[in-house]
Amino acid sequence: MKRGTEKGEISYKCWNIRDYSKNKHRKVDDYPYGGGAGMVMTVDPIVSCYNHIKEAVFKKPKVIYLTPKGEKFTNEMAVELSKEDDLVLLCGHYEGIDQRAIDMIVDKEVSIGDYVLTGGELPALVLIDSISRHVKGVLGDDDSLDEESFSDGLLEYPHYTRPAEYEGLKVPEVLLSGNHKHINEYRKTESLKLTLERRPDILDISKLSKEDIKILEKLKNIDKQSK
CATH class of the missing domain: 1.10.1270.20 (tRNA(m1g37)methyltransferase, domain 2)
Structure with missing residues (x-):
């Protein structure tokens, strides 16, 4: 991935959703309606962050939400996603994110396996690594992909x-x-x-x-x- 970045084939940027919170303590979670354990990430900071990203790339990027409820990630999916110009990987926390954020901005929900992690950052790294390998010029030998x-x-x-x-x-x-x-x-x-x-x-x-x-x-x- 370092080679691909240096050659300009791929690039990465991180956005902290807390930076888009209107709460003075940068809070981005609240108790779930209907009761239950845990907290839920609120809709406004997520959508505000997405709108900022959309303005930065001058178009609507494909948004993937990392969640155990999503479609299981496969090599075939990695190949398809590598054809996208821009991908936004949304990392959930706590009990997940407000469903309205999913309805408004998420294009695809993806899971890396049948288990639960504390947050979506590790799954996001898995997708970044796997997808990047299918971008031409990232690997030293593109032919090696054919035999994996x-x-x-x-x-x-x-x-x-x-x-x-x-x-x-x-x-x-x-x-x-x-x-x-x-x-x-x-x-x-x-x-x-x-x-x-x-x-x-x-x-x-x-x-x-x-x-x-x-x-x-x-x-x-x-x-x-x-x-």
Whole structure:
């Protein structure tokens, strides 16, 4: 991300919502209507901050609210969001933010997982890192994106480097063979195997080639026989 910033491919700016509070103590939360535990972030400072940002960029930016109630963040979503000119990541706190702020300015609600954090700052950093990597020029080698986990709907195959043997553990012979056809077959098989074992929920048969499906069926048969 440092390289991307230095090259002018991406830039970041933080706004403190407290700076837009009309309260003399810069308060931005209040008790929830209807009762209940915790506090809720008030609508006016959030909308006022958003209006300031909108004036600064001379257009309506896409606003993402980080919340456990949102759509789960995926690599596919990161790719799509990387095409946006401007993104505003709204970080909630306490029990969340006044629903009217969501109705007025939020375009998309996003969650980074099925758990709760104290605030939206860490999820925002996750989105910044993941999305930035898909902006051309940010990575030193843009081609590396093509072989990462989730880029083709599969988990990435295992990697090895020198030495060829360490404490009796050897690098698979096929990777030392120089036969790129066999190496590609090995890597595809390992990707399918790992995805089948660890994340069968992301396997999309419609996106697999006929050869991939043959490998997958073979792996499933092996798994059945081992049981």
